[in-house]
Amino acid sequence: MTKKEKNFCKKPFSVWDIVIYIVFTVFVIISVVFVFTGEKGNTVEIYLDGKHLYSFELSTDRVIELEHNTVVIENGEVYISYADCPNGICMDTPPISKVGRSISCLPNKLIVYISGDSDYDAVIGGGL
Amino acid sequence: MENTQKEESVQKKKFNYKILLRAVLALLFAALLIAVIILALYTDEKNGVVMGSEYSFVTKGVHSKLCNSNLISLIEEKENLFSTEKENSDIFNINNALKGEQVKISAETMGLLLLAREMYVKTEGAFNIAIYPLVELWKFSPSTFNYAVKEPPSDSDIDSMLQYCKFDADTFILDNENLTVTKKYSESKLDLGAMVKGYNLDIARQNADDYGLSYSLYSFGGSSILGYKKSYNIGIIDPNNKERVLGSLLLPENMCISTSGTYERFYKDSAGNIYHHILATNGKPSTSGITGVTVIGESGVLCDMISTAVIVLGLDKGRELMLEYGLTGIIVTQDNKYSTVGNIGFYPEIDDYIRI
Numbered sequence: 001m002t003k004k005e006k007n008f009c010k011k012p013f014s015v016w017d018i019v020i021y022i023v024f025t026v027f028v029i030i031s032v033v034f035v036f037t038g039e040k041g042n043t044v045e046i047y048l049d050g051k052h053l054y055s056f057e058l059s060t061d062r063v064i065e066l067e068h069n070t071v072v073i074e075n076g077e078v079y080i081s082y083a084d085c086p087n088g089i090c091m092d093t094p095p096i097s098k099v100g101r102s103i104s105c106l107p108n109k110l111i112v113y114i115s116g117d118s119d120y121d122a123v124i125g126g127g128l
Numbered sequence: 129m130e131n132t133q134k135e136e137s138v139q140k141k142k143f144n145y146k147i148l149l150r151a152v153l154a155l156l157f158a159a160l161l162i163a164v165i166i167l168a169l170y171t172d173e174k175n176g177v178v179m180g181s182e183y184s185f186v187t188k189g190v191h192s193k194l195c196n197s198n199l200i201s202l203i204e205e206k207e208n209l210f211s212t213e214k215e216n217s218d219i220f221n222i223n224n225a226l227k228g229e230q231v232k233i234s235a236e237t238m239g240l241l242l243l244a245r246e247m248y249v250k251t252e253g254a255f256n257i258a259i260y261p262l263v264e265l266w267k268f269s270p271s272t273f274n275y276a277v278k279e280p281p282s283d284s285d286i287d288s289m290l291q292y293c294k295f296d297a298d299t300f301i302l303d304n305e306n307l308t309v310t311k312k313y314s315e316s317k318l319d320l321g322a323m324v325k326g327y328n329l330d331i332a333r334q335n336a337d338d339y340g341l342s343y344s345l346y347s348f349g350g351s352s353i354l355g356y357k358k359s360y361n362i363g364i365i366d367p368n369n370k371e372r373v374l375g376s377l378l379l380p381e382n383m384c385i386s387t388s389g390t391y392e393r394f395y396k397d398s399a400g401n402i403y404h405h406i407l408a409t410n411g412k413p414s415t416s417g418i419t420g421v422t423v424i425g426e427s428g429v430l431c432d433m434i435s436t437a438v439i440v441l442g443l444d445k446g447r448e449l450m451l452e453y454g455l456t457g458i459i460v461t462q463d464n465k466y467s468t469v470g471n472i473g474f475y476p477e478i479d480d481y482i483r484i
Contacts, residue, residue: 032161106180111175113184122347122362123362
């Protein structure tokens with residue numbers, strides 16, 4: 001071992017420690033923040049009775065069969081193709097494709113909602 | 129020779145030990161740091177259905193889960209007061225009572241009825257919670273509504289219903305002291321649907337205050353929003369074209385925003401005529417030409433009531449009403465015009481509408 005190394009090992013705490021900790025901290029902060037707030041594609045979130053069931057990419061076509069409803073993701077849009085509710089309003093609702101919009105089957109407590117990056121924190125006024 | 133070799137191995141062990149200690153400390157530090165960051169960034173998202181409409185909460189803060197679960201419970205409890213469908217709720221009891229019967233209700237329900245009475249008088253009947261028998265006749269109530277093509281009720285059916293659909297002191301006696309409601313006609317019925325989503329915002333605000341929440345976005349029915357302790361950028365969907373956003377505005381901290389629109393419920397008859405659910409004082413869908421109203425103010429329930437009233441009142445009287453209550457907002461007409469009321473920072477995103 002060289003003299004430098006010996007000195008390095010002898011001192012319990014040195015300037016180098018502080019530098020390494022700072023660099024390490026910055027690295028951790030950046031990576032955690034990036035993971036949590038990084039850009040993601042638009043996702044279809046499905047909630048049933050207040051519980052989050054699924055997250056699916058809006059870009060991938062898919063048919064989701066639930067007990068009382070069938071949700072379809074197709075060509076970047078999502079709609080409810082089947083429901084056993086009495087009035088069928090959810091089935092008559094046009095497909096949605098934009099972030100912040102939702103289609104719900106209220107009697108079955110189903111919410112299908114598109115989340116992702118948006119210019120707005122929320123949208124209002126699209127109807128039920 | 130042997131001595132230095134021993135020294136070296138001892139040195140090496142010390143060296144390894146120190147590095148190991150540092151590595152462990154660094155990992156602990158990193159773990160602590162990550163935990164702190166996650167807690168700071170933690171956002172609780174809740175979506176579901178309560179009291180017949182959808183809710184969406186986006187809340188910051190770790191104790192938000194508890195706070196919002198409590199909020200849901202609080203609102204579910206209100207179903208026992210305000211629901212038209214739930215057996216033995218205050219409203220259910222009033223609706224099923226016979227004329228002359230003194231129906232006992234809670235102080236909270238009475239509070240909303242008195243507020244509704246004030247608004248009924250103020251708007252000369254434009255805001256009317258007693259219009260429910262007509263809403264049912266038109267098939268716009270939650271249990272009867274669907275998009276199927278159907279014929280509207282006849283003029284004579286509408287006319288004969290009108291007398292039951294007044295909310296004046298004669299048709300509905302509200303006894304605040306004894307907390308009773310007495311109907312003049314058995315056929316009369318009430319519905320708080322035009323007030324409840326806004327009222328939920330006020331409940332949400334009080335609940336968040338009680339829990340000392342940092343900040344949150346509360347949304348009910350996609351038509352009533354509260355920005356709790358933070359200002360939020362809200363996109364206003366074009367009432368004439370739901371595919372696009374009319375523009376955005378900044379909802380100031382702790383303010384409520386409520387929308388009403390003719391697009392919320394409507395159907396067509398076999399001839400293609402469109403009938404929407406916001407009935408005017410003549411018992412038929414309002415012909416004021418207003419398709420959507422956005423109202424911003426501190427009180428959630430007030431914004432909700434006024435957003436409905438303005439559609440019936442029309443542009444001039446509607447704007448007057450909003451200004452009288454110190455509210456701001458936007459009124460949109462069916463012929464692609466819009467008007468802002470009061471001082472709001474509205475950024476239009478369409479260029480084919482005329483601002484009036």
